[in-house]
Amino acid sequence: MEEELINTKNTALSFILEAKGERELEEIRLQFLGKSGKLTLTIKGIAKLPIEKRPEIGVLANDVKKQIEDALGRKLEELLSQTTINCDIDQTDPGIPSPIGHLHPTTQVLNETIDIFKTIGFQVADGPEIETDYYNFEALNIPKDHPSRDTQQTLFLDTRNTNITPGEIILRTQTSAMQGRIMEKIKPPLRVIVPGKVYRYEQVDASHGFEFWQLEGFMIDKNVTLTDLFGTLTYFLKQLFGEDTKVRFTCHNFPFVEPGVEAYMSCSVCKGKGCGFCKKTGWVEVLGAGMIHPNVLKTAKIDPKEWQGFAFGTGFSRIIALTYQINDLRTLTNPDVRVLKQF
Ligand SMILES: [Zn+2]
Structure with missing residues (x-):
């Protein structure tokens, strides 16, 4: 179980690192943290472990979850800032003119x-x-x-x-x-x-x-x-x-x-x-x-x-x-x- 959690964390982090856009990032989140995501299912499995092992694995699972969430957050911020930078805005370009009325x-x-x-x-x-x-x-x-x-x-x-x-x-x-x-x-x-x-x-x-x-x-x-x-x-x-x-x-x-x-x-x-x-x-x-x-x-x-x-x-x-x-x-x-x- 411990090894499985570590593997899940590493896979998730490498996926997040490679993500190219917001949509892809969201897919990764669902894949690991969604209702039937990989990590979610692993966490559910803790209940079946012998009672003395549960606290230790539980702490690890929470740590893995937090690391994945943090990585997702950081990546999203990075992607958003890139979007703004890449956006081709010419600030000297005249804006869209507001419609102006005239006399009847x-x-x-x-x-x-x-x-x-x-x-x-x-x-x-x-x-x-x-x-x-x-x-x-x-x-x-x-x-x-x-x-x-x-x-x-x-x-x-x-x-x-x-x-x-x-x-x-x-x-x-x-x-x-x-x-x-x-x-x-x-x-x-x-x-x-x-x-x-x-x-x-x-x-x-x-x-x-x-x-x-x-x-x-x-x-x-x-x-x-x-x-x-x-x-x-x-x-x-x-x-x-x-x-x-x-x-x-x-x-x-x-x-x-x-x-x-x-x-x-x-x-x-x-x-x-x-x-x-x-x-x-x-x-x-x-x-x-x-x-x-x-x-x-x-x-x-x-x-x-x-x-x-x-x-x-x-x-x-x-x-x-x-x-x-x-x-x-x-x-x-x-x-x-x-x-x-x-x-
Ligand atoms: Zn006439």
């Missing part, structure tokens, strides 16, 4: 638009998305029974259990709601743009959303004419979409302007040749505009005989879609990073 396409076009209007003297204003019926409609020459209210499916806030008349508090349907608020506070001359979100009760599809961006702009000064409006809008569209963009205006009726126009620009997707986005016409409607109705000025206590102004409003989401040639407005509210990475 809406913000990118918004910033560009603000810059364009700033160069021609416009200020930027922000306003509440929860609005009163007065500023959203009445102050804009759209009384309660006006048929144009039907074209702006309004979302109303629940004012039950309050003393507010039902229907008076709404989610704004147009950024034009800020016209009255600004005209009341700031006296002309003034040039302002109001970018912001608006809400309508709409069936959502590729070209409609219940929540979308608008850009409102207006200028009030002395001797402002329709040609100032045409010049401003043409300048804006050419700056944003390129010098070769063509702009044309047609007559249109909006209650808060007189006369009213709609602006079309040559389709930026097909460069005016005709495609699915522009319904083969080569033109895309981008803005509603006109000379501010005298009633709107009077409501804000501005004398229409002294001051005139123009106003325009655009479905800004459509401008963004045209900038990036996106054919579905829902892309702009898609939070999927794979989608946003493309812009």
Whole structure:
């Protein structure tokens, strides 16, 4: 038994010395110290020895076990330190770059638009998305029974259990709601743009959303004419979409302007040749505009005989879609990073 233990120890130590890797070392451990390992079985055999021999052999067996365990430990340390040394690390090598985000396409076009209007003297204003019926409609020459209210499916806030008349508090349907608020506070001359979100009760599809961006702009000064409006809008569209963009205006009726126009620009997707986005016409409607109705000025206590102004409003989401040639407005509210990475 004594000899067997010595042999086991020597074999184990020489195996450990030769071991080339962690896995091999683990195999050696199991071979000797595992449940049915060589040393384990020998130790179990001690019980069968004559009782007077057991203590002496027991001490030896424990010593052998400890020596094997120590050798395994030392070898493992050695192997691990070698792994680190052999590992081919170039400490001057640049690391893996962390992904960096960028501004959302809406913000990118918004910033560009603000810059364009700033160069021609416009200020930027922000306003509440929860609005009163007065500023959203009445102050804009759209009384309660006006048929144009039907074209702006309004979302109303629940004012039950309050003393507010039902229907008076709404989610704004147009950024034009800020016209009255600004005209009341700031006296002309003034040039302002109001970018912001608006809400309508709409069936959502590729070209409609219940929540979308608008850009409102207006200028009030002395001797402002329709040609100032045409010049401003043409300048804006050419700056944003390129010098070769063509702009044309047609007559249109909006209650808060007189006369009213709609602006079309040559389709930026097909460069005016005709495609699915522009319904083969080569033109895309981008803005509603006109000379501010005298009633709107009077409501804000501005004398229409002294001051005139123009106003325009655009479905800004459509401008963004045209900038990036996106054919579905829902892309702009898609939070999927794979989608946003493309812009
Ligand atoms: Zn087109």
